[in-house]
Amino acid sequence: MPSVLPDGEPAPVDGSLPVAALASLAERRLGVYVHVPYCRVRCGYCDFNTYTATELGGGASQASYAETAVREIDLLAGVLEGAPSAETVFFGGGTPTLLPSADLVRMLAAVRERFGLAGDAEVTTEANPDSVTPESLAALRDGGFTRISFGMQSAVPSVLAVLDRTHDPERVPQAVAWARAAGFEHVSLDLIYGTPGETLDDWRRSVDAALACGPDHVSAYSLIVEEGTVLARQVRSGVLPMPDDDDLADKYVLADEALTGAGLGWYEVSNWSRDGGSTAGGARCRHNELYWTSQNWLGIGPGAHAHVGGVRWWNVKHPTAYAARLADGRSPAQAREVLDVETQRVERVLLEIRLREGLPLDLVDRDRAAAVVASGLAETVGERLVLTLRGRLLADAVVRTLLD
Numbered sequence: 001m002p003s004v005l006p007d008g009e010p011a012p013v014d015g016s017l018p019v020a021a022l023a024s025l026a027e028r029r030l031g032v033y034v035h036v037p038y039c040r041v042r043c044g045y046c047d048f049n050t051y052t053a054t055e056l057g058g059g060a061s062q063a064s065y066a067e068t069a070v071r072e073i074d075l076l077a078g079v080l081e082g083a084p085s086a087e088t089v090f091f092g093g094g095t096p097t098l099l100p101s102a103d104l105v106r107m108l109a110a111v112r113e114r115f116g117l118a119g120d121a122e123v124t125t126e127a128n129p130d131s132v133t134p135e136s137l138a139a140l141r142d143g144g145f146t147r148i149s150f151g152m153q154s155a156v157p158s159v160l161a162v163l164d165r166t167h168d169p170e171r172v173p174q175a176v177a178w179a180r181a182a183g184f185e186h187v188s189l190d191l192i193y194g195t196p197g198e199t200l201d202d203w204r205r206s207v208d209a210a211l212a213c214g215p216d217h218v219s220a221y222s223l224i225v226e227e228g229t230v231l232a233r234q235v236r237s238g239v240l241p242m243p244d245d246d247d248l249a250d251k252y253v254l255a256d257e258a259l260t261g262a263g264l265g266w267y268e269v270s271n272w273s274r275d276g277g278s279t280a281g282g283a284r285c286r287h288n289e290l291y292w293t294s295q296n297w298l299g300i301g302p303g304a305h306a307h308v309g310g311v312r313w314w315n316v317k318h319p320t321a322y323a324a325r326l327a328d329g330r331s332p333a334q335a336r337e338v339l340d341v342e343t344q345r346v347e348r349v350l351l352e353i354r355l356r357e358g359l360p361l362d363l364v365d366r367d368r369a370a371a372v373v374a375s376g377l378a379e380t381v382g383e384r385l386v387l388t389l390r391g392r393l394l395a396d397a398v399v400r401t402l403l404d
Helices: 019-023 062-079 101-115 134-142 157-162 171-182 200-212 230-236 245-261 286-292 319-327 341-352 366-374 389-393 395-403
Strands: 030-036 086-093 117-127 147-153 186-193 217-222 264-268 271-274 296-300 305-308 311-315 333-338 378-381 384-387
Touching: 030 101, 030 286, 062 101, 062 296, 062 319, 086 101, 086 286, 101 117, 101 134, 117 286, 134 171, 147 171, 147 200, 157 200, 171 186, 171 200, 186 200, 186 245, 200 217, 200 245, 217 245, 245 264, 245 271, 245 389, 286 296, 286 341, 341 395, 366 378, 366 384, 366 395, 384 389, 389 395
Parallel strands: 030 086, 030 296, 086 117, 117 147, 147 186, 186 217
Antiparallel strands: 217 271, 264 271, 296 305, 305 311, 311 333, 378 384
16 A cells, blocks of 8 residues: 655654654643554545455454554653643544454553553543444443544435445444443534435434434544545546535535534534534544644654644554564654744644634734635634634635635
8 A cells, every 4th residue: 555644754763752852742632542543344435545355465463453552652761751641532543343342452552651540531432333333432432432422424225335335334333332321421423415326315314313213423524535445436437426525515514414413512523522612522522523624643653643842753654563573672653744933824724714613813814814704704702713614614825815
């Protein structure tokens, strides 16, 4: 699988960071992302760094993955002495729950032992509805996981088939019920809209089915045709149509109305949560908020990205190369970049404009902000620029106006 990671500059083999980056450790909150790159089946729309067992061949097996990831956690703990306790840990992929629960708990325990966990730490794992059982969920909860995010995507079998999703829609409410019974504090469902062939009624059915499960968090993402995927080839050859912008807008509005009506408020353009409109957080995904507000996070696993004090680095992409570097006592980091002040400002604009709290006006030109407000795409709330509903539909255009 060809790498699409940026070039960057060489990363030290010992994983060391500039003194200036380390000096900022106490100034920002810390999260940990653990990438589990295994999937039972590769979905045609997905361009994430994932592998099926047959693709990997010898080495980098699922059975040894936890041990390998713990080695990277050990290495980073040596580099980041004095780091604050992690406030969030997020296991993503791939399908983390393809690994035994004991392996996920082991990796979490390593984070706890090397970095410490805040007393109210949020610990999330992603999961497919057909990759969990009551027993596996109970083991995860007992091991310290507090939040689970299920990849529901759709409640319509024909839509799931286009996406190459293999679970039975009826498994979703069952999995949610098992997670609640296991004691998970928060349960989230991920949805995708705009799949070729999906009607507005199909989408309404999916949103209604998600709400019937009683989640306290829902993510709804428009389908993006990523270059290099099976879906992109199908669209290019005319087998499937390209998602239509007007259709996507209609589906976003439908979701926002239904989710808001059910008591889930938007807090980021594609995310809604119970009490989402409250700055207290409610059931928001606190880990993702670290990304969106440019805090510090560590990325464990092949292809994982990390950021500390304005330095961003990323690991080698293939699990075999990742495991080999750690077996040799070397950092798996492939390259890194030191973000200058202007790059950090631009990234803050790109991310914070998507949040319900909006963007501090001192990050942008006031005349440009006024133009966005005059067009009805945003409003000023105190000293912040906040998207309107129409602005959320045209968030990319807002960013272009603010930055171009």
